[in-house]
Amino acid sequence: MAQAPSPGKTPAGKTPPGTPSSGKTLFFFEKPSAMRQVQRFFRSASTVCVAAEGHLLEVAEPGEIRPDWKPWRFDALPIALDRLPVAPGHGRSGQSHAPKLAAIRQALAGVERVIIATDPGREGSMIAWEVLEHLGWRGRVDRLRLGALDEVSIRRAFGLLAREDDSGERDYAAYLEALCRQYEDWHLGLNGTRAVSLRLRPPAFREPWRFGGVQTPTLAILADLEERICTFVPRDFFKIALPVTTESGASLTLWHAPKEKIFDIKDAEAIRDAADGWSGPLAVMQKDVRRAPPKLFSKDTLARACAKRFGWDPQVTARHAQALYDKGFLSYPRTESVHLPDSQAKDASAVLAAIAAADTDLATHTPATPQIRRGPKGHYVKDPGEHHAIVPLRKVPGPGDVAPDARKLWLLVAKTFLAAHMADGTDARTTVTAEVATPRGPKRFAITGSVVTVPGWRALYGTEADEDEVVPGKARPDDEPTTGRLPPVRDGEAGTGGAPTIETARTEPPRRITRGELPVVMGRLIDQVEDPTLKRALENPANPTEPKGLGTAATRDAVLPKLMKSHYVTLLKGKDPAITVTEAGLAFVAAVRRVFPAYGDPVGRAVFESELAEIGRAATKAEALRRADAFRRRTRERVEALIGAVSGAERLAVAGEAPPRGGRAPSAAMVSFARSLAARKGIPLPPEATREAGACRVFLNTHAGPRTPAAEGATRPPTPAMLRFAASLAREKRLEALPPEVETDFSACRAFLDAHAGGEGRRPEGQTTSPRDAPAKKTRTRRPRAAPSPGRAPRRRRAAGHGEG
Structure with missing residues (x-):
């Protein structure tokens, strides 16, 4: 049985005066399942193990801090605190976490050293550190980084812990970053939601306008796309097809389909007429094209793949991945990287052998010698970032070890890992071109044929290998005309053209972003912008493969449910449903951008988030504390500026x-x-x-x-009583439906009533005058509700609240 690594020398001032040195070490886990995995390989009489089972502390509600902060009053804003007060939280069943905190306090008694063994990442660090600080722990703290929970990974983690003297200080910096994200989330969510709802929300909107540092710019991305789709006007464009017969008797069709589309039919006709009767030499270019296997999975790309294949919500994918990680079948899943460290290349053969033993279909494709591709375009790099890509481990799930859907996810990850270590595919690509002289200059006609010569990794994927990943939110690109195998044509061989024809195509609007694609869009915001200056602002020189984005990999999948809860977006139908923005969402984004444009700027937010991440990269605890204090001051200043801007703004006016x-x-x-x-x-x-x-x-x-006022010459709506009477007449007369104009136009409704009431002196319900003489009622404006539960800010789960509110 492995022994605990030597505690090492305790830094001066770390152990409280008068505390006896017992030599005991406390391991602080996030979940009992992870604790049991580690205890399979490590036990000692000098260790104590505790498991938090999530966040044990939660931030108090505003009304619990100060009674005058409970009502939603604009004059009470901004609500700002130097530090957020926390108290024992509650589980899903409503049971208090106070007993768990008391048990951890008791376990800490007489302990000399704490080793944090929660999930790697900011959230895992916060789960442990917030409890240790709340309980006043002042002893030594180290960090055990469990990137996976199989035996090899656990032993490596202990080996790394023994070599690191500053793991606790660096982990404290990660905790401070998470704490600052929570700090901003609380202040922006509380103040922004109240201010925007009380001052900017039109009276007709009855739901609060929920505001958040990440969800607001994410909604802005969707709103901008919604506007581009709604305002898109399709246009016809033209391609010219030229049938050609070669000197040797081969027949093929060449196309003039330039990237700069031909929108003028006269231009297309001129090129067609010039190509009629063409003859001349054909240019043939042949080359072998290498097809590399796909990238490994990050949390976001795995969510997109599962949504596309299985129709899963990203949060469902996250749950299955976490379950596989907890049982030691998968590496840590909340990662932004698609690369592995060079040091793990030596593990590939053992992992592939384990995969082959677990699945016979994958076993038939396992290479004798794994291909190791290094560099940013490959799979292995020197530094993959905080956490490497999601990969399978030596420990594989057997029959009944995991739920069926979890096994489907494991097979998907295993298949991608196997493909990454198979040979490249090779295509023989031939392009035949002809140059045609036209009144508008020489024009290129071409066709490309492609034949698979070496399947490589594509033998594992079959037809899936040829599926193109379209950039979310973009229109599908127009590729150059291609076909399969072309007839044999010699370079320079003479060809004779037949009668060319014009083919008509139509431009397509941008594609909607789907539920599974949204986390990828948030993480790769760089793909959504066209401006070169904005693209440069989103680049990440420290890690070019991971540009700046919105939120964190751990919590991006929680943003869409919040937007839906606020009625800002809805989902259309489909396996991986597309997201559409509601009128409330469009109005909210317009209001925010009118008053405080920075909060509706996704690029600006991504740059801001990269600055926030610098807290977690601080080299020392003192540096991290300085950066955190500066960030809190900046957050309070931004909140004050937001309240000031909202206070001087006019309420947004919307129709309907x-x-x-x-x-x-x-x-x-x-x-x-x-x-x-x-x-x-x-x-x-x-x-x-x-x-x-x-x-x-x-x-x-x-x-x-x-609708416009009647004084300006436009129609006025019928009264509610008129509409009720019209509906009852339609039912009585067995009419299939009311004409649309009857519901929107006073005169049309009056004419309908006159035509169908039959002169019987009937009156609409609740009306004592004839519809002909009845003036339009004044519509009573309802006062907006300040909140679903006045005085309570939206409560956030601590585990998912890091800047995502």
Whole structure:
């Protein structure tokens, strides 16, 4: 049985005066499962083990700190604290964590050294450090970095711990970074939500406008894409096909399809006419194209792959990956890297052998000698970052060891790891071109044929190997015309053209970002911007393969549920559903950008986050403390600036009503009109517009044009009583639906009533005058609710609150 590494010399001033030196060490784990994995290989009478089972402390509510902070009043803002007060939290069942804290306090009695063995990363560091600081621990602290929970990884982690004298100080810096993220999350979420809801939210919107440092710029990305899709106007463009017969009798078709698309039909006709009757030499270029295997998985790319293949929510993927990690079948899953350290190249053969033993299909493709690809374009690098890519381990799941879906995820990761160590694929690519003289200069006609000569790793993937990963939020690119095997053509061989034809294609709007793609978009914001200056701002010189992004890998998948809870976005249908922004979301982003543009700037936020990460990279505890104090001051200044900007801003004016939660269903006529409007404009119809009258009316008002006052010559709406009477007449007369204009136009509704009431002197319910003579009622403006539960700021789970609120 392994022995504990030597505690080493205790730094001066670390042990409290009068504390007897017992030589005992306390291991602080995050979960009992991880504790049991380590205890399989390490036990000692001089050690004590505790498991926190998540965050044991939570930040107090504002009203619990000061009673006058409970009501939502703008004059009480900003609410700012130097440090956030914490108290024992509660589990999902509502049970207090106080007994657990008391047990840890008792376990610390007489301990000389604490070894933090929680999950690697900021959150794991915070789970342990916040408890140690809360309980007043002043002894020595070291960090055991468990990148995986198999035997080899655990022994390596202990070996690294024995060689590091400053692991505790560096881990304290990671804890301070997590603490600062929580500090900003609390202050921005509390003050921003109250300020924007009280001062900027239009009266028609009844839900609070929730604000967050990460979720707001993420929503801005989606809102900008929504605007590009809604305003996109498709255009026809033209390609010219030229059939060619070679001197040797081969037939093929060449295409003129330039990257700079031809939008003018006259240009296309001129090129077609010039190509008619063409003859001349054909240029042939042949080359072998190497196809390298795909990258290994990060947390975000694994979520995208599982969403595409299995239709899983990213949080479902995260749960299965965490379960595999806890049982020692997978490396640490909350990582942003897609690379492995060079030192692990020697493990490849053993891991591949374990994979082959676990799955016969994968075993047939296991290479005798693994291919080791080094460098940024390969899989092994000198420094992969804080945590390396997600990979399988020597320990593999047997029958019944894991749930079926967890095994599907393990097989996906194992397959990618196997492909990464197989040979490259090779394609023989041949391009045949002809140059045609036209009145607009020489034009290139070409066709490319591609044939697989060496399958390599693609033998493992089959047709999946040819699937292109389209950049989320972008239109699918127009590739140069390609085909399979081309007939044999010699370079310089003469060709004769037949009658060329013009083919018409149409430009496509940007693709919507899907649920599974959003974490990738947040992490690779650089792919969403076109401006070279902004791209340079997002580059990460320290690690070029991991540019600056929004949030952290550990918590990006928690942002979408928050946006949905706020009714800012909804999901369309599909295996991996696309995200669409609601009218409330669009209005919120517009209001924030009008008042405080920095909070609606995704690039600016990504740069800010990279500065925040510098706290965690501090070399010493003293340096980390200085950076953390400076960050807290800066956060308070930003909050004060936000409140000042909001206080002087006017409330946003929007047409129509915001969709209430629940409420009556829209009429069949409204839904029919909304669907025809969506089809005519080429935009998706939000699902809630078919279920809620308010949502449907917002959609109609936004895309059919807002109502304008009657004084300006526009129509006025019918009264609610008129609409009720019209609906009852439609049912009585067995009409299929009310005409759409009856629901929106006073005169049309009056004409409908006159035509169908039959002169019987009937009156709409609650109305004593004729519809013809009834003036339009004044609509009573309802006061907006300040909050679902007045005075309470949105409570966040500590485990997922690091800057993601």
